[in-house]
Amino acid sequence: MMQPVRSALDYVRSTQIWNSIFRHGVPRDRRTRVMAVMSNLFLHLHPVAVRKSGIRLSFTWCMGGLTFFLFLAETISGVLLMFYYRPVPEYAYADIIGLRAHVTLGLLREIHRWGAHAMIIAIWLHMMRVFLTGSYKPPREFNWGVGVILLVLTMLMSFTGYLLPWDQLAIWAITVGSNMGKATPFLGMQGPFTDLVQLPGGVPLVTVKSDAAYLLLAGTSVGENALMRFYVLHCIALPLVLAVLIAIHFWRIRKDGGISGPL
């Protein structure tokens, strides 16, 4: 039984096509295993050898990796959701219902939503792990800072996505959140010191139509402009920034000497 499979695999591995893709032999000895990592763009994120402590599950809890996995899962399910969803009040809610009713194996929305919650949990636990192992200490100070920005962006991703189903939960949760923007000192209509921001002659610069909340919502309350704004932030702007920063984060892990361990 095994023998034909073996020889079939061996045949595939001897073809010109296979050898043009994977330039090394089967990773069975040290040399080919090193080659397997070095000659693959994705695996090349890793060094060829790592400290034993760094890959122990009890050390990293795999939480950074899990955060990244969830980011990928969100990207894929998110792209699929975009095929079915129109970010205007007339259609948004109906499209969400349609997703459940008409799309084969209608689990997309579930995967995307629970994946987002899980990503928040994973990133918090990742941060806690990095803190508890003191891994933010030199030489990893900068990468911790990159991480904090990633944390903020991840929470903003979740926040902007929360509005898109356009149900009661969505608009009122975003209303509660964006009301805080109205209270920004100097920049929000209901915040302190906002009266001080004016042109000579007493012309106020910050009005209901130009304060921090208006910038976020493109309106004085959560309406169709806010929906479009959140959609673009959620599907394009924030993920792009997130992807670039994740790349920096991973690059720096290597440049800072790999996963931390006792010095």
Added chain:
Amino acid sequence: MTQFIIPTLASGGAGKPFFTNPAIEKIKDLVNALSVPEFSLPIFTVGFILMMLWYRKWTKPKVIIALTAGACVFYFGSMLIDYNYLLILKKPDNVPITIMLLAMGLCLWVAFRQAAINDARLEAGLPLPDADKEDKVLVWPDLVYTEMICMVLASAALVLWSIVLRAPLESPANPAGPPNPSKAPWYFLGLQEMLVYFDPWIAGVILPGLIVTGLIAMPYIDINPKGNGFYTIAQRKFALWVWLFGFLILWVVLIVFGTFLRGPNWNFFGPYEYWDSHLQVPLTNINLSDYFWVFGLGQPLPKNPFAREAVGIVFTAFWCLALPVVLARTVMYRMYNQMGSTRFYIMAFHLVIMAMLPLKMVLRWLFTLKYFVYLPEFNLNI
């Protein structure tokens, strides 16, 4: 998943719990009474202190098994004896919080257990288990396979979660009809809970801003070179106490309050209380200026707002600006000398602002204090 365990539940407070008898009702009343923040937050804090002090004891596997069993009985027991509580727990968007609490408990155990082992070895002068830098393994297969297994398990878990629990969808958006209570997404509920004690410009802008700047500044402030790259408590006491208190008590516990215990009109309800939307809690909070002028000196409030709020302004200025200096000269002078002034003052500023939250909570509970500084003329209430 709970919707499979417990069959169809009607909405409202009319359902019947699985078990009920007078003794259980007594327990429920006690739990409700203890769960108000003025009791439960100090209780959580004491729990936190014990966790930090006794980490060598509670992390032993035997103790952990007993604790976990106890927690399971408590958790499932608390679900089965009350209907309203169950309704809140099983709300789809609240399930992630339960998952987070479980995961966090597990992670904290794993961390503190290793810290206990490492600290014991360091005290005995033994090398740490992973001290050998040259003890390396190849990425292929060790790491790549681990990653792949994690990925498969995570995918399976996510798909299972999605099959078992439908994503919530309420009625279509209605800009004229806010639900009561209106809640932010759960991961921001700690901030929404802070709104009870501070105005939005502090709870929603200043505090989150300082959380971010504090986190980014942390590696540059914490110059203790010890405890880099392994779990330890003994070598980094100050950093661990402050950070974990902030994260576990002032962030996670407040999220739990905001989700499970805040009902209509953001009133506080014990886990076993019915969320009565007609409940009116009279607002009897009193400003510091009232305490000073009216109750203290027996005078009416001065007309000039700055004179009126002078005590509060002086107090706030002292707390935020002078207290760091006092700390540097007194209890923290050693730290000040080691860190230098820039590092120390950045740290101390974040520390006193963080401490302002528990301070205000305690003053609210003891003296129904509303604002230290009440300047509605400038939207400046602290």
